[in-house]
Amino acid sequence: MAAGVVSRDAECAAVARFLDAATREPSSLLIEGEAGIGKTTIWLAGVEQARERDFHVLATRPAQTESVLSYVALADLLSRVDATVLDSLPHPQRLALDRVLLRGDAGDAPTDPRAVAAAFLSVIETLAEVGPVLIGIDDLQWLDPSSAAAVAFTARRLSGAVGVITAMRSDASPALDLFRDRLPRPESSRRLVVGPLSLGALRTIVARRLGLSLPRPTMVRIHDISRGNPFYALQLAYSSVDGEISMQTTLSDLVRARVSEVGTETREALLAAACAGSPTIDLIARAMSVTHSRVAEILDEAEDHKLIHYEGHRVRFSHPLLAAGIHADARRPGADACTPRSPVSSPSQSCGPDTSPCRLPSQTNRRCTPWTPRRCRRPTEARLAPPQSCSIWPSASVATLPSVISGQPDITCTPRTSTKQRRG
Known part of the structure; x- marks a missing residue:
């Protein structure tokens, strides 16, 4: 295998x-x-x-x-x-x-x-x-x-x-x-x-991914709630360390709890990554107006919490639902974070001359207004863009976390490379 x-x-x-x-x-x-x-x-x-x-x-x-x-x-x-x-x-x-x-x-x-x-x-x-x-x-x-x-x-x-x-x-x-x-x-x-996994298979995945050896009654409960879905089971196992697992625990609650464990600055970096189609340290640094080395230090916390990993120069969430949850939570009324008013993009993805990075909550005293796509103005990009726009975020089609969870997107088991190794 x-x-x-x-x-x-x-x-x-x-x-x-x-x-x-x-x-x-x-x-x-x-x-x-x-x-x-x-x-x-x-x-x-x-x-x-x-x-x-x-x-x-x-x-x-x-x-x-x-x-x-x-x-x-x-x-x-x-x-x-x-x-x-x-x-x-x-x-x-x-x-x-x-x-x-x-x-x-x-x-x-x-x-x-x-x-x-x-x-x-x-x-x-x-x-x-x-x-x-x-x-x-x-x-x-x-x-x-x-x-x-x-x-x-x-x-x-x-x-x-x-x-x-x-x-x-x-x-x-x-x-x-x-x-x-x-x-x-x-x-x-x-x-x-692809169907659900057995109780024994979920136990193996929890041990490998989280390094946890949970009691059999706990694993039985996790298997019953998740119905053999490995990503859901991993979130339940992660949360079980802090207390009793509730049958009413939703996946969106679990994802929100995972993200809330990291500091404000780390959440801001994760929001910038969630808003970019192909996030890199360079893009996140531009969004936060900090140095590359500072972004790497900030993301160490997210990596330690198994929220992200690296694939070459790209920053990838350990699962797409984590990115969806961060962005959806930022759009909730009263949330601390906000949606960038311009996309975090690379020069090749930019719609026009205005490619300044978004400003995140800690960098401004006023709440950001929702961003809406602009028409493409650069000739080369206009030829390649769909008629409505070439924006990173489609206007009115950003999925909220509950709508994504008709079942939770698949697990990606990619070898973990630490930020410290990448900087070395």
């Missing part, structure tokens, strides 16, 4: 069979289940197994905050493709991808969606001539429409050793499955439904 995966023998076997098939013909595997059930854990294990089998892996993990940005997921998929492959494309396709990747001077002409899709297909075909290719998309429900169109175009025309592994919440629209009935052979599309 892959590292980080607990009591998922059948699921791991299904992933292995999918990878075997992908070495022969275009194949897809959709990992589906309620939020919090462990889809991302299995997806990550599949991606890692593909790398061990010498697949060329193109992967993206879309975020809700980035779903309004055009081609952002496609840019992630292409980010590890060698420049010589991109430069070998026909001129119209190369120019289209230059615009998607924001490379060089792309001129003033609008981006042609068909040229983008054809270019992505050409890249996949070129890589497949050398060895098997895996396209990995986690949280398919947050894939931006422009990238989805390019990926669907490619799926219908795939040939050779190409696999596509995706993960999606079971309450998402079936229409979001971009590969069902689109591959050359429909029977090559597989679906894997």
